[in-house]
Amino acid sequence: MPEPNKVLLRTGHGAVSLGDAVAKFLDRYRDEQGTWVTYAETLTHLLAAAGDTAFVAEVGPQAYAVVMSRWDDRAPATWNKHLTALRSFAAYTIRQEWITADPARHLERRKITQRGDKAVPLARLEALFTDDQHALRERVLWRLLYDTAARTEEILTLDIGDLDTEFRRARTRSKGGDTEYLHWATATARLLPRLLAGRTAGPVFLADRRSPASGKRARALTDIDPVSGRGRLSYPRAEYLFKQASALHDPHGAGWTLHQLRHSALRHLAASGRSAPELQATTSGSAKRPPPGSLRTTTRSPAAAPTDPVATDQFRSSVIVQPRLRPILVSCWRRPAIRSRASGPAIPIVMRSSVAW
Secondary structure, eight states, X not given: OOOXXXXXXXXXXXXXXXXXXXXXXXXXXXXXXXXXXXXXXXXXXXXXHHOTTSBGGGOOHHHHHXXXXXXXXXXXXXXXXXXXXXXXXXXXXXXXXXXXXXXXXXXXXXOOOOOSOOSOOHHHHXXXXXXXXXXXXXXXXXXXXXXXXXXXXXXXXXXXXXXXXXXXXXXXXXXTSOEEEEEOOHHHHHHHHHHHTTOOSSBSSEEEEEOOSSSTTOOXXXXXXXXXXXXXXXXXXXXXXXXXXXXXXXXXXXXXXXXXXXXXXXXXXXXXXXXXXXXXXXXXXXXXXXXXXXXXXXXXXXXXXXXXXXXXXXXXXXXXXXXXXXXXXXXXXXXXSSOSSSSOOOEEEEEEESSOO
16 A cells, blocks of 8 residues: 555556566667666666655656766766656656656756867877887777777677678677678778787677676676687776876876767868768768769869869779768769760769678
8 A cells, every 4th residue: 555645646557666667668778788778777776766666656856856866966968868868767657658747857957068179189199099109909999999980889899700801890789779880991900900819709809807707797708708718898998098098198188088089080070071961971870871873962172173174084983981981982073964065174973882892
């Protein structure tokens, strides 16, 4: 029997316990590991605050406020991340008609202060990448993060079986759960075989120590090298090593974060003249490909077009392997198919193709 001072809302679906509601909500993200982990962390604290046997209708704004108080002194991004998880769960329970009002309605998102110095100059990054005093594993990781403009989790979770060294790409699972390919450049392609050293299975990036065989620190078999027994390199360890190494090249001495490699790669691509759709295709797995055979005129300056009449009549193609492009861009210069004058300036045309060149 519920306590007299508690009002239990029963709908046509019946009263649902908080534990069952959380389990059903998380089951919707079973194929999106990153989202599942984030939401599960937040909702675990909600279960601890309200009790997993309590009914969903009994968990009100006060319980949600208690959960969010854990991150009062954390960064705004952290606060917003956990608030998003609570709001998503509350919206789900409203759609199921288990509750009628949002328990997180009194909680507000926090403003994230924008920084203008996230992008690291290319010259300083090259000095860091080519510094031989750093371990090979770190240099390959940093190069791969910059070349692909991928998230750090996507790179650290790579297994050797995901690599396609012939075409300089790797298969990965994106944040939304889609299977995508990450492409890297020549410098990474030269270092990667040295890092693998003939290994054919296991994680690409290994920790320095062997993984415990039992106990709380024991890792899953998929995160252990079958030959050496070393576990997968963790994000905190990789972040610490990068911050220590980059402090030597940072004029402020504070060091950089791994996320700044992704930010720097995108900023450098934009500075080199890449258009907004191209940058979106680099970072977003939801970018749609145009229909087969469709062409798109780029925003490249006409001054870059060749002026030699002979050269403009020739079909000159070059593969532009951009970091983490879903469709590879094939850029070429040629005359327009339809024009009113006998001669005219060449225009750049970009064809999207899903075929790996």
